[in-house]
Amino acid sequence: MASGWLKFAGVLALFLAVGTYFGVPWYIAGLVGGFLGALIGILGWYQKKTRVYTQKMLGAKPFNGKLPTEVGLATTTAVALAGDDNYSQRIFGESFYAANFEDLLEYASATDGDVLEVQCALVTEPANPNSTHAVAVTCGGVVLGYIPEFESESLYAFLLSHRGMARVNSNIHFNVQGQSSFVELDLVRPYRVVPGV
DSSP states (O other), X not given: OHHXXXXXXXXXXXXXXXXXXXXXOHHHHHHHHHHHHHHHHHHHHHHHHHHHHHHHHHHHSOOTTBOOHHHHHHGGGXXXXXXXXXXXXXXXXXXXXXXXXXXXXXXXXXXXXXXXXXXXXXXXXXXXXXXXXXXXXXXXXXXXXXXXXXXXXXHHHHHXXXXXXXXEEEEEEOOTXXXXXXXXXXXXXXXXXXXXO
């Protein structure tokens, strides 16, 4: 909360200084600066609280095929990672989540055999019992597979500096009947955040 007060004080001081420079009465500059400072301070506090809450939810228990609702909602505002349009990153474990592919196919009103171009969410799973650096590949709040273990450690560390999650362009290839649906991700290394997306 201390950083919120600092932001408030900084904005207030800035408006008072600018008001003095342009000859605006101090009480008007103070009122506008105080309002905007309070707004910025509260927004910063809320974002920090949300970030801490999301991290607690991520580590609470294994996903077991489905993201906690709050985490699923948080992925919509996660940072977007850059790609090179090659879609060369494959994931593993898709066969374990055949039911999730089937649900997603129905939800997307797609036809078996279609390729769905969509943003998937990469979400760290600290409580995963099989890995200390598991990164789940999710879409619509359900797990479709994982980043391979030998590649996930660096991505896991990168995601931890971004609320533990990110969005990435992907192609979901549906083969529900043959139980061989799979996902390709457009993900480049070194990992880069796409600004403003």
